[in-house]
Amino acid sequence: MTATRRLVIVGGGHMGLAIIRGLLGGPAGPELVVVERSAARRELLAELDGLTVVAHLDLADGDFVVLAVPPQVFAEFADAERHRFTPGTPVLSVMAGLTAETIATALGTTQVVRSIPNTPSEVFQGMSVYHAGPQVSAETTAQAEALLGVIGRVLRVDREELVDDATAICGGGPAFVSYIVDAFCQFAAARGFGEAAGREMAVQVFGGTATLIAESGKPPMQLCHEVMTPNGTTERGIAAFDAAGLKGSILTALTAAAQRSRELARPHGPGCAVG
Ligand SMILES: NC(=O)C1=CN([C@@H]2O[C@H](COP(=O)(O)OP(=O)(O)OC[C@H]3O[C@@H](n4cnc5c(N)ncnc54)[C@H](O)[C@@H]3O)[C@@H](O)[C@H]2O)C=CC1
């Protein structure tokens, strides 16, 4: 990223802030600027050392732009700001749904990398998936990959539509996992564990299992069966999952999320209003 003058992040919401926190905690890089239109949000962002917070976009040669506004406001943003972009302005979009072509056409730059990161980027445990088409230069691709690499792991895909599926798996994944962790915490609380103890157990089980899956290289269902002592306690629990169709529900949820990403590609289409 040596060629980059400033990293300009547009949108300092949940995802923008997770990226900013990750970048601020990583090795020294170019000047970091966030453009945020909400005054309350700017106040919160201003508490971070090493970050320049502004209300309005202003671009110069050498700036690398990260778009982290909701997809529903992108068209309005592009209408207001396209005059600041040149055909060579490098852009990394983290917006769900919107295709690189839509973004490139709206802003008048050919240099658009489309990605989907996730909130664990804040603690360097992100999982980002990106696509860079043939019109994107090697330099822009390398800058985008280097940025995402500071905040976690990065996977490049050669078909852009896979970014929609990765949006379900990686982008939304932390929400799906947190939802399940919450159920573990609820059970612990109902059985009389204090909140901290329930949280500690649940987090260590999820983190420990993720590490075990990664380090053992074993298929997840093999590890599942290694826990299921015949006629034991876990077998009873998995039978309850199967009876409730849990795995089917998870597949349905991932499919729905990926479908929503594809819907968001049509920002003015039915069902694409904010909220
Ligand atoms: N939250 C997440 O875990 C993930 C979000 N994303 C994507 O990141 C983007 C942002 O999502 P969130 O951070 O969750 O939303 P958010 O609503 O928390 O943040 C969006 C921020 O953009 C600001 N904003 C809106 N229009 C603006 C403009 N014209 N100029 C400057 N700032 C503007 C808002 O004030 C707000 O602070 C979305 O496109 C979403 O699809 C991608 C991956 C994961």
Ligand SMILES: O=C(O)[C@@H]1CCC=N1
């Ligand atoms: O829910 C959303 O639309 C965004 C994209 C992936 C995670 N959050």
